[in-house]
Amino acid sequence: MYAGDSFFTLSPMGQFGLAVLSGLLATVLVALAYGLSRRLSVTLRLALWAVLITGFVWFSPQVYYSYYRAIIPGLPVQSVVGAPPDLATIVELLSFTGRATLSAHSTGVLGWLMLAAALWRPRFLDRPGRGRSVGADGRKKEGKRRA
Numbered sequence: 619m620y621a622g623d624s625f626f627t628l629s630p631m632g633q634f635g636l637a638v639l640s641g642l643l644a645t646v647l648v649a650l651a652y653g654l655s656r657r658l659s660v661t662l663r664l665a666l667w668a669v670l671i672t673g674f675v676w677f678s679p680q681v682y683y684s685y686y687r688a689i690i691p692g693l694p695v696q697s698v699v700g701a702p703p704d705l706a707t708i709v710e711l712l713s714f715t716g717r718a719t720l721s722a723h724s725t726g727v728l729g730w731l732m733l734a735a736a737l738w739r740p741r742f743l744d745r746p747g748r749g750r751s752v753g754a755d756g757r758k759k760e761g762k763r764r765a
Contacts, residue, residue: 623720632689639685644728647674652735660737667736668708671729675703675711678725 620626625633651670655663679698687693710716711726 619718620720625720628689635689636682636685639682640724643674643678643681644731647728648731648735651732652738655736656739663736667733670732670736671712672703672708674728675708675725 625636628636647670651667655666658666677699679700683693683696683698687695707716708729711722712729714723714726716722
């Protein structure tokens with residue numbers, strides 16, 4: 619399926635570096651999706667996720683091109699960032715119906731991981747005295763204080 623993918627044109631060290639770069643980007647984005655959305659409503663969490671995945675699809679080609687410039691001599695300095703992706707592009711990536719490349723499929727997986735991170739809310743935040751516990755009247759509940 620991925621036989622012609624550009625990943626396989628790289629040396630083993632180049633592949634390793636690309637995998638490390640991708641792992642770092644994924645970790646940062648999933649952490650951002652989780653960390654920035656912890657105190658937001660579900661609607662705002664979804665909006666934040668949409669901004670993060672769209673931003674990644676839009677700007678990550680420049681990050682990867684910079685990596686390729688570092689490992690492949692002679693590549694020119696240039697911007698590879700184009701117009702922002704449209705909704706159809708994002709849907710293709712998330713539904714795995716677009717290009718059958720490692721890049722497209724890993725972006726789809728990342729999008730779903732970011733969505734899960736943005737929507738996940740640890741149960742301990744709902745317990746009294748932790749996080750944003752509120753009563754029926756909408757006021758914050760006071761938890762027990764430990765001495």
